[in-house]
Each structure stands twice: as C-alpha cells, then as structure tokens.
Amino acid sequence: MIVWINGTHGAGKATTSALVQRLLPDSRVFDAEKVGETLMDIRPGLPETDNFQNWPPWRPLVVETARRVLDYTGGTLVIPMTVLVEQYWREISTGLAQHAIPVRHFVLHADQDTLRERIAGDTVVGPNSWFRLKYLEPYAEAARTWLHGEAEVVDTTHLTPDQAALRIAEAVKD
Numbered sequence: 292m293i294v295w296i297n298g299t300h301g302a303g304k305a306t307t308s309a310l311v312q313r314l315l316p317d318s319r320v321f322d323a324e325k326v327g328e329t330l331m332d333i334r335p336g337l338p339e340t341d342n343f344q345n346w347p348p349w350r351p352l353v354v355e356t357a358r359r360v361l362d363y364t365g366g367t368l369v370i371p372m373t374v375l376v377e378q379y380w381r382e383i384s385t386g387l388a389q390h391a392i393p394v395r396h397f398v399l400h401a402d403q404d405t406l407r408e409r410i411a412g413d414t415v416v417g418p419n420s421w422f423r424l425k426y427l428e429p430y431a432e433a434a435r436t437w438l439h440g441e442a443e444v445v446d447t448t449h450l451t452p453d454q455a456a457l458r459i460a461e462a463v464k465d
Contacts, residue, residue, distance in 0.1 A: 398443070
C-alpha cells in the first residue's frame, strides 16, 4: 500500500510522513523528490523547467520506483510529495492502479494565513522561502478545483504534526 501525503510546499508533509511511518508497522518513507533530483543531475540537462514534475519521465519513474520497492520489501510506502497538477496525479494514480497498488491519498491542508506564518517561521528551509510562497496560489486553486475531491483532507490549521500523523495512521489502519 501507498500512503501519499500531499499538500503545498511547507505544509508539513516531510515531518508528518516521518511520524506516520513510525505509527504504521512495516512502513518506509519514499521521498519521490529524489527521483526529480536524479533527473536534475542529468548532463547535459533536460529541457529547462521550473519544476521537475513537468518532465514527462518523472511521473512513471515515481510509479516504477514505488512498485519495485514494494515488490522487494512489501509493507507500506509513505510518500510525502506535493502534486498540484491534476494530470500528473492522474498519471501517477493510474500507474499505481495498473500494478494493483492501493493508495490512500491524504492532503495536509491549512488556511493561507497559517501557511504563510509557517513559511515565515521555517527553520529548515529558511524563512519566507520564495519557492514555498509561489505555490500557495496553485495549491489553493488545486484544492478548489480537484485536489480536495481526490484525497482525504486533514486540516492541520490547529493540529500538531503528531496529531495529523495519528489521524492519518488511524485512518489507514481502519
């Protein structure tokens, strides 16, 4: 099984995913961003883009990597990854379904003011990351148009990462 934890950049996906992994027996965290980083390391570089998810190989490589890891280890993969483009989510979810891999898709949601406060106070990436800030509106648009209909929304506005992780783990165990 895959537990996909979506949400905008800075929503707490990595933190929450690590906590979910500890709550789910036989689970591992797979950071699909590393697939993008591998593509970014190709020299000469792939065509210019502002997001590696725009490269067509990224989506099937994420599917194939997840499938191969699950074939090897079994258990559950917890994948913290922002996907805000509906077509990209369809490619990934369809690819996983073609391999009969069940997916529980969660979105960590917080209101825009809360997200801005969290981004402003971020001690990992640094305060007011332009990259994280530029995805606030695309996230809001995706949430309005398709994303919240495709996932189980966990409103983290008033939750700690531990509380959000517990909600996700309990939902998966049910």
